[in-house]
Amino acid sequence: MANILAVDDSASLRQMVAFTLKSQGHNVTEAADGKQGLDAAKSTKFDLVVTDVNMPVMDGISMIRELRKLPNYRGTPLLMLTTESGVDKKQEGKAAGATGWIVKPFNPDKLLGVVKRVLG
Amino acid sequence: MSIDISQFLDVFYEESFEGLAVMEQGLLGLDPDAVDGETINAIFRAAHSIKGGAGTFGLNEVSEFTHTMETLLDQIRDGARGVTTSSINVLLRATDCIQHLLKASQEGSEVDQATLEAVSSELEQLLSSEDEADSDNADVDPHGDSLDQTLQIDSESTRVWSISFKPAPHLFTTGNDPVRLFSELADMGELEIVTDTSRLPDFNDLDPEQCYLDWYLTLHANVEKQAIEEVFEWVEGDCELSIELSQESVLEKTMVADETAPGPEPEPTEDDVPTPVKDTKPSPPPKKTTQVKAQKKANAAENSSIRVGIDKVDHLINLVGELVITQSMLGQLGEVFEMNTLEQLKDGLAQFERNTRELQESVMRIRMIPISFAFNRFPRLVHDVSAKLGKKVDLQVSGEETEVDKTVIEKIIDPLVHLVRNAVDHGIEAPDVRLASGKRETGTVTLSAAHRGGNIVIEIADDGAGLRREKILGKAVEKHIVTEDEGERMTDDDVYNLIFHPGFSTAETISDVSGRGVGMDVVRSNIRELGGTVEINSTEGQGSAILVRLPLTLAILDGQTVAVGEETYIVPLASIIESIQIKPSQINMVVGKGETFKLRDSFIPIVRLHDLFDIKNSIQELAEGLLVIVEDSSGPKGIFVDRLLGQQQVVIKSLDANYKKIPGFSGATILGNGSVALIIDIPEMLRLATQSRPAMAYPLTA
Numbered sequence: 001m002a003n004i005l006a007v008d009d010s011a012s013l014r015q016m017v018a019f020t021l022k023s024q025g026h027n028v029t030e031a032a033d034g035k036q037g038l039d040a041a042k043s044t045k046f047d048l049v050v051t052d053v054n055m056p057v058m059d060g061i062s063m064i065r066e067l068r069k070l071p072n073y074r075g076t077p078l079l080m081l082t083t084e085s086g087v088d089k090k091q092e093g094k095a096a097g098a099t100g101w102i103v104k105p106f107n108p109d110k111l112l113g114v115v116k117r118v119l120g
Numbered sequence: 121m122s123i124d125i126s127q128f129l130d131v132f133y134e135e136s137f138e139g140l141a142v143m144e145q146g147l148l149g150l151d152p153d154a155v156d157g158e159t160i161n162a163i164f165r166a167a168h169s170i171k172g173g174a175g176t177f178g179l180n181e182v183s184e185f186t187h188t189m190e191t192l193l194d195q196i197r198d199g200a201r202g203v204t205t206s207s208i209n210v211l212l213r214a215t216d217c218i219q220h221l222l223k224a225s226q227e228g229s230e231v232d233q234a235t236l237e238a239v240s241s242e243l244e245q246l247l248s249s250e251d252e253a254d255s256d257n258a259d260v261d262p263h264g265d266s267l268d269q270t271l272q273i274d275s276e277s278t279r280v281w282s283i284s285f286k287p288a289p290h291l292f293t294t295g296n297d298p299v300r301l302f303s304e305l306a307d308m309g310e311l312e313i314v315t316d317t318s319r320l321p322d323f324n325d326l327d328p329e330q331c332y333l334d335w336y337l338t339l340h341a342n343v344e345k346q347a348i349e350e351v352f353e354w355v356e357g358d359c360e361l362s363i364e365l366s367q368e369s370v371l372e373k374t375m376v377a378d379e380t381a382p383g384p385e386p387e388p389t390e391d392d393v394p395t396p397v398k399d400t401k402p403s404p405p406p407k408k409t410t411q412v413k414a415q416k417k418a419n420a421a422e423n424s425s426i427r428v429g430i431d432k433v434d435h436l437i438n439l440v441g442e443l444v445i446t447q448s449m450l451g452q453l454g455e456v457f458e459m460n461t462l463e464q465l466k467d468g469l470a471q472f473e474r475n476t477r478e479l480q481e482s483v484m485r486i487r488m489i490p491i492s493f494a495f496n497r498f499p500r501l502v503h504d505v506s507a508k509l510g511k512k513v514d515l516q517v518s519g520e521e522t523e524v525d526k527t528v529i530e531k532i533i534d535p536l537v538h539l540v541r542n543a544v545d546h547g548i549e550a551p552d553v554r555l556a557s558g559k560r561e562t563g564t565v566t567l568s569a570a571h572r573g574g575n576i577v578i579e580i581a582d583d584g585a586g587l588r589r590e591k592i593l594g595k596a597v598e599k600h601i602v603t604e605d606e607g608e609r610m611t612d613d614d615v616y617n618l619i620f621h622p623g624f625s626t627a628e629t630i631s632d633v634s635g636r637g638v639g640m641d642v643v644r645s646n647i648r649e650l651g652g653t654v655e656i657n658s659t660e661g662q663g664s665a666i667l668v669r670l671p672l673t674l675a676i677l678d679g680q681t682v683a684v685g686e687e688t689y690i691v692p693l694a695s696i697i698e699s700i701q702i703k704p705s706q707i708n709m710v711v712g713k714g715e716t717f718k719l720r721d722s723f724i725p726i727v728r729l730h731d732l733f734d735i736k737n738s739i740q741e742l743a744e745g746l747l748v749i750v751e752d753s754s755g756p757k758g759i760f761v762d763r764l765l766g767q768q769q770v771v772i773k774s775l776d777a778n779y780k781k782i783p784g785f786s787g788a789t790i791l792g793n794g795s796v797a798l799i800i801d802i803p804e805m806l807r808l809a810t811q812s813r814p815a816m817a818y819p820l821t822a
Contacts, residue, residue, distance in 0.1 A: 009165075009169065010132075010135055010169045010172070010173055011131050011135055012128045012129070012131040012132035012135055012173055012177070013128075013132075013169075013172065013173055013176060015128050015131060016125055016128045016176070019127075019128070052172075054164075054165050054168050054169070055165075056162075056165065068293070074292075074293050074329065075292050075293060075295060075329065076295055077295035077296070078295050081172075083168065083171065083172055094294070094354075094357065094358075097293070097294060097295075098294070098295075099294055099295030099296050099354060100295075100296070100353070100354030101354070104172040104175060104176060105172065105174075105175025105176040105183065106176060107125070107176070108125060117300050117303075117304055118295070118296075118297075118300060120297075120299070120300055120303070
């Protein structure tokens with residue numbers, strides 16, 4: 001099973017993401033902002049990163065940009081959780097190196113579907 | 121696979137209320153002339169999180185409502201829209217609405233649709249006032265389209281799609297893997313894949329991180345182009361892609377089975393989550409709402425959670441560690457005990473006691489939250505009240521990090537609201553009056569909190585007109601609270617304290633703001649119920665200050681144990697004024713009032729606990745027992761008991777939770793000898809006594 005990093009400043013969404021992924025046997029590490037996420041990713045290699053975009057301290061897109069610079073994360077799937085109003089955000093995220101996105105609101109099945117898609 | 125997401129609702133509510141507080145504070149601090157980017161960002165982020173969470177947890181009303189607000193905030197953030205005082209006010213009302221919606225959803229209560237619609241239309245108006253709505257349309261349309269198209273799928277025929285997919289060399293560095301894309305397409309129907317390896321270089325020149333392959337795919341699937349495009353959505357711009365409908369053929373029988381069996385796989389992104397954006401969508405499935413409603417009842421506010429700093433928990437673990445060490449030390453001592461190890465045993469027990477006390481203190485600290493939890497609402501309150509009264513008031517808050525038990529905070533909010541509102545309404549003068557008396561036009565209300573001893577002291581001060589002795593006395597005489605003679609002799613402090621007398625209100629006209637039928641007497645009795653006190657200091661012309669002193673926790677009580685017959689009761693120490701022994705000569709019978717005794721010029725009614733609780737074998741003669749003098753809103757009362765046993769801290773155990781509610785008692789505790797003692801709820805007990813007095817008085821007066 002995969003090692004997954006879930007980054008979101010909203011505890012409820014983060015816990016939901018973590019719980020959903022854990023229910024499928026994945027190992028999930030939680031982080032509350034981009035900075036924490038980046039630090040976690042530097043010390044452990046994750047197979048997948050799922051991150052919120054709008055966060056204090058460091059937003060999700062900046063984190064993705066930094067992650068892609070790390071040799072360990074050149075080909076790692078990095079997913080953004082974004083809202084529909086963030087059309088530009090998707091492009092901005094892609095430019096920063098995001099693999100793809102999950103549009104909020106989402107339910108656990110949708111999350112698992114997308115995760116299955118990137119992890120196989 | 122279904123996961124019950126409602127288990128995260130509590131956390132969601134909690135963080136949303138925090139988010140709303142951030143929004144409110146931010147909005148109040150927003151200066152229309154110089155909009156602070158970081159502030160507006162924080163407000164936007166909070167709104168955004170609430171919207172996202174609400175949508176995910178099925179609270180569509182919340183998410184829809186927040187969406188409009190978010191759009192507005194986004195425009196302000198981008199500088200496309202200015203901020204005016206009136207737009208701030210609309211946004212403030214909108215945060216109230218979101219709070220209301222969340223509360224309604226949490227508690228399962230009614231939603232005030234009228235207010236919601238009013239504020240909602242205010243928001244819409246604001247939004248359309250300088251139509252900036254492009255972005256709004258942009259993100260709705262694609263959805264509308266896709267929904268239409270997916271609904272149009274013709275189930276009778278199958279389509280054959282030709283897809284050419286030529287990824288850019290850097291594809292792998294985006295984390296996308298063509299294999300995953302293809303497997304997703306394969307889920308839609310039958311997929312044929314042809315790989316073009318012509319771009320593949322010599323092995324020696326090959327960079328394993330680059331993609332050199334092109335693919336030609338044929339998909340037999342009954343789907344719209346949109347669905348296929350969606351599969352490639354993430355790699356758009358990282359590849360050359362063409363998707364063409366090559367033919368439409370009659371569907372083979374086997375394909376039909378294949379298509380329908382796996383269920384709604386091709387379109388999971390669209391229709392299984394209610395999208396909260398606009399009314400182009402069919403209304404959300406009612407099933408969701410009812411689920412949420414049923415759930416709400418279960419976790420209403422009583423089961424509320426509390427956030428605790430990790431340091432507090434660590435400290436607790438540390439203490440438990442020490443306790444375990446002490447325990448094992450005592451255990452060893454006990455195994456082979458000799459008289460010469462007695463000193464060690466004493467040390468061990470002393471250490472044990474210290475550990476227990478520290479543990480108790482630190483467990484109490486877990487329930488402590490900063491008083492800012494209560495103070496946060498005051499900037500808004502002062503803003504609203506002063507605007508309504510046409511006054512200029514500056515609120516200064518200090519000591520908001522002071523920690524108090526969560527229950528105390530929750531119960532002190534109402535009295536504080538009353539006091540702050542009073543300070544603005546009655547304390548601070550109108551701007552012209554202030555200028556005329558040589559003061560600054562803007563009045564100041566100070567709200568502060570600090571720890572003092574085992575108490576928290578909250579001060580509400582204003583630099584307004586102060587209390588006027590003559591006015592209060594005049595009113596008190598008019599209401600027959602004191603006689604003119606008594607008034608003459610009273611000290612200023614005693615006069616000021618008259619405002620806590622039941623039924624006392626000096627406001628000449630009952631204003632919309634303060635005069636809500638709740639007087640200062642209610643404030644005082646609320647504070648007393650918490651085991652606290654309230655005092656007032658005032659200087660005419662310079663302002664007033666009200667000091668509220670509260671215990672840090674309600675879980676532990678300083679109690680006076682008293683004996684009545686063979687029973688032991690606990691009287692909260694905070695409500696006892698004094699305990700005295702009286703002489704038979706002090707006792708009087710007043711018709712209709714029962715027994716009273718004379719104490720320093722006033723007659724104080726006596727409540728016999730043994731009568732009230734029907735206890736046999738107790739002392740009957742007043743002069744042989746003791747009177748514990750307590751005070752409630754109608755003045756002092758003497759409670760007759762056999763004797764006082766001692767003062768001690770007791771841990772309050774809920775009667776409701778362990779047995780059932782008993783009138784006259786606020787709880788119970790376990791004494792050192794293991795027996796249970798009931799804790800007397802003084803105001804409630806006095807009320808009971810008043811009700812039963814006629815029956816009691818009859819045999820005594822006869």
